[in-house]
Amino acid sequence: MVTTGALLHGDVARHLDFSREEHPIALQLGGSDPGDLAKSAKLGASWGYDEINLNCGCPSERVQKGAFGACLMAEADLVADCVKAMRDAVSIDITVKHRVGVDQVQSYDFVRDFVGTVAQAGCVTFIVHARNAILKGLSPKQNREIPPLKYDFAYQLKRDFPQLEIILNGGVKTSAEIDCHLQHLDGVMLGREAYHNPYLMADFDARYYGDDAPLRTRAEVLAAMVVYSRNQLERHGPNAGGMRLNSITRHMLGLMAGMPGARGFRQLLSDSKKLAANDPGLLLTALEKMQAS
Numbered sequence: 001m002v003t004t005g006a007l008l009h010g011d012v013a014r015h016l017d018f019s020r021e022e023h024p025i026a027l028q029l030g031g032s033d034p035g036d037l038a039k040s041a042k043l044g045a046s047w048g049y050d051e052i053n054l055n056c057g058c059p060s061e062r063v064q065k066g067a068f069g070a071c072l073m074a075e076a077d078l079v080a081d082c083v084k085a086m087r088d089a090v091s092i093d094i095t096v097k098h099r100v101g102v103d104q105v106q107s108y109d110f111v112r113d114f115v116g117t118v119a120q121a122g123c124v125t126f127i128v129h130a131r132n133a134i135l136k137g138l139s140p141k142q143n144r145e146i147p148p149l150k151y152d153f154a155y156q157l158k159r160d161f162p163q164l165e166i167i168l169n170g171g172v173k174t175s176a177e178i179d180c181h182l183q184h185l186d187g188v189m190l191g192r193e194a195y196h197n198p199y200l201m202a203d204f205d206a207r208y209y210g211d212d213a214p215l216r217t218r219a220e221v222l223a224a225m226v227v228y229s230r231n232q233l234e235r236h237g238p239n240a241g242g243m244r245l246n247s248i249t250r251h252m253l254g255l256m257a258g259m260p261g262a263r264g265f266r267q268l269l270s271d272s273k274k275l276a277a278n279d280p281g282l283l284l285t286a287l288e289k290m291q292a293s
Helices: 004-009 013-015 032-048 059-064 069-074 077-089 108-119 153-160 175-181 192-196 204-209 220-237 264-269 283-291
Strands: 025-030 052-055 093-102 123-133 167-169 187-189
Touching: 004 013, 004 025, 004 032, 013 032, 025 032, 032 052, 032 077, 052 077, 052 187, 069 077, 069 093, 069 108, 069 123, 077 093, 077 108, 077 187, 093 108, 108 123, 108 153, 123 153, 153 167, 220 283, 264 283
Parallel strands: 025 052, 052 093, 093 123, 123 167, 167 187
Antiparallel strands: none
């Protein structure tokens, strides 16, 4: 998620650069001013993003102070104006990610009316984090865990709006759970599980999209990341902007989740002394250590 302020007044390349392997890729925007969102959407489209997503689900207090995120669910007309402004500005998809309620609002009618209003502005894809957002008293982490999941609300949205694409988010951790939800909905978004256990998704292209390309092993993924890391450090490393190897390795700690020796793999990729050398070969060393354990 990137705020409109960061894009319009900050380092655009730093926020929007990505690798071609990431396609199809969406840019999630945080903001509530239709004009600023339209300008930011144009930037995203010009950089090659495939989708612009409006954040109406983040519950953090920093987001609330900026008058966007989950608090926008109480202003459905404003969200509709934002969606329309972005749709008028770009030709790529405009989608909305939201919760099913805010604070103590427990009625399904609230999210139904929100989706109905925003859909009238031309949004056809809604990613539904099936929990309430508690704006005061819970941290963002607690907001991902404590409010109870209401999958039935997402299912009902699909029944009430069959013409819309309704995608579920929240608490999904296994392929079996995904398959169950897909009996009722158009799609499923993995959040924390995709981060902590990314290899879960290794067969998704084959499983859900009919891709017959050979499945990459974890070792092959790691080897590809060595090449990627070298390229990134050459472009953005200490001599060209200050990026360090840790900026990459800290997001790879879950790659070996569930494998023998995974703990040693994580420890080596978290070793500040070894990371200080900025040598992507550390990834291969971590793999060798894991295999030898």
